[in-house]
Amino acid sequence: MFVSFDQLPAHARIWIYQANRRLTDAELAAVQPALAQFSADWTSHGRALQASAAILHHQFLVIGLDEAIADASGCSIDASVRFVRELEAYWGVTLLEKSQLAFLVNDQVELMDRRELRAAVAEGRLRPDTLYFDNTVAQRGQLAATWPAPAAQTWLARYFQPSVVR
Template identity: 65%
Template sequence: MYVAFDQLPPEARVWIYQGSRQLTGPEVVGVLPRLARFAEEWTSHGRTLHASAEFLHQQFLVIGLDEGPAGASGCSIDASVRFVAQLERQLGVELLEKSQLAFLHGGTVELLKRSELPAAVANGTIKPETFYFDNTLGTKGELDTKWPRPAGETWLARYFGQAEKNRLLA
């Protein structure tokens, strides 16, 4: 059953898929009916799921599920991943690939390869206060309050400690 994304409760489970590029406005508008249809038809062991899906920042596909009425099963999660793979082909964008990190600079989402992170921290391009889209969040409440948030408050904090140690040794 489709639920408007903003009507999902804070404890609703979310899956965040980061696009390899920002989608255009027409691309997002064009895919909205497919997102609604997926949420409407998504089931788990024959039980209707209360779900939603939308693109945020024209870069992130977020699927939300209110597990109060019914929770996701392995099969239903597999079905959602197949749906995301279909969207990738339709839009010509990678959504399942996880090697890039997304930061917010001047209101724009910028991607950085994970392997480039230590150098970006060392040269000051990425700082603890740089807003980071932590796509490992698990609930709608976290999405609403901690996404994006300063990189130094996420799992990336360890990189800043090492950069500081390197500066002191130099």
């Protein structure tokens, strides 16, 4: 059963998929019916799921589910991944690739390969206060409160610690 994304409770489980490029306004408008249809049709063992899907910051597909109504099963999660793959093909983007990290810089999403982190910190391109989109956030309430968050307040904090000489 479709519910507006902003109507999902704070405890709703979410999955975040990051596109490898910014989606256009036309792409976003064209996909809205498919997002609503997927959410309306998504089931788990024949039970309707109270779900939603939204595109945030023109670059992130977020699927949300109120697990207090019904949990996602392995089959329903597989169905959501098939839907994500269909969107990848439709847009010509990658959403399931995890090697790129996203930061908010001057109100724009910037992607950085994970292997560039140390150099970016050393060069000052990535600072402790640079906003980072931690796509492991698992609940809608966390999304609203801490996404994006300063890099030093996420798992990236270790990159800002002074080196210990041994």
